[in-house]
Amino acid sequence: SDVCSSDLELVYFLAPNTHQRFAETLPGAVFAIAVWFLGSAIFDFYLDHLAHYSVTYGSLAATIALMLWIYLISVAILIGGELNAELTKRRRRRLGAVGAEPVRQPVRMFPQKPAV
Numbered sequence: 001s002d003v004c005s006s007d008l009e010l011v012y013f014l015a016p017n018t019h020q021r022f023a024e025t026l027p028g029a030v031f032a033i034a035v036w037f038l039g040s041a042i043f044d045f046y047l048d049h050l051a052h053y054s055v056t057y058g059s060l061a062a063t064i065a066l067m068l069w070i071y072l073i074s075v076a077i078l079i080g081g082e083l084n085a086e087l088t089k090r091r092r093r094r095l096g097a098v099g100a101e102p103v104r105q106p107v108r109m110f111p112q113k114p115a116v
Contacts, residue, residue, distance in 0.1 A: 008029045008032055008033060008077065008080070009022070009025060009026065009029040012025035012028050012029055012080065012081060012084055013025045015081075016084075016085075018088075020088065024084070024087070024088060024091070025084050027083060027084065027087060028080035028081055028082075028083040028084035028087075029080060029084075031079070031080045031083055032076050032077050032079065032080025032081075033080075035076035035079065035080070036073055036076050036077075039072050039073070039076060040069070040073075043068075043069055043072060047065055051065075053065055
């Protein structure tokens with residue numbers, strides 16, 4: 001769990017193209033990990049007691065269950081990132097930044113050519 005949270009924290013810190021403090025990305029990582037573990041427990045209960053994939057899909061049941069689990073986890077990770085983005089946007093508005101400006105600025109890979 002510590003490895004998952006620190007890895008996810010690093011992704012949330014390094015992936016956006018914006019300057020931020022490391023602690024600012026913590027709420028999204030904590031939320032995503034909590035949803036990940038809670039969702040995994042609920043999904044495990046669902047597979048054990050309610051779903052009968054092997055009757056319908058036969059030998060492909062494990063593959064279908066794995067794909068569904070990966071989808072649920074990816075949604076939790078995306079929602080954690082959205083939470084961080086929204087908190088950052090609110091923090092910038094509170095500090096006086098203009099709300100219409102984008103949170104991320106585009107990265108210029110190549111220098112601009114001067115107009116001739």
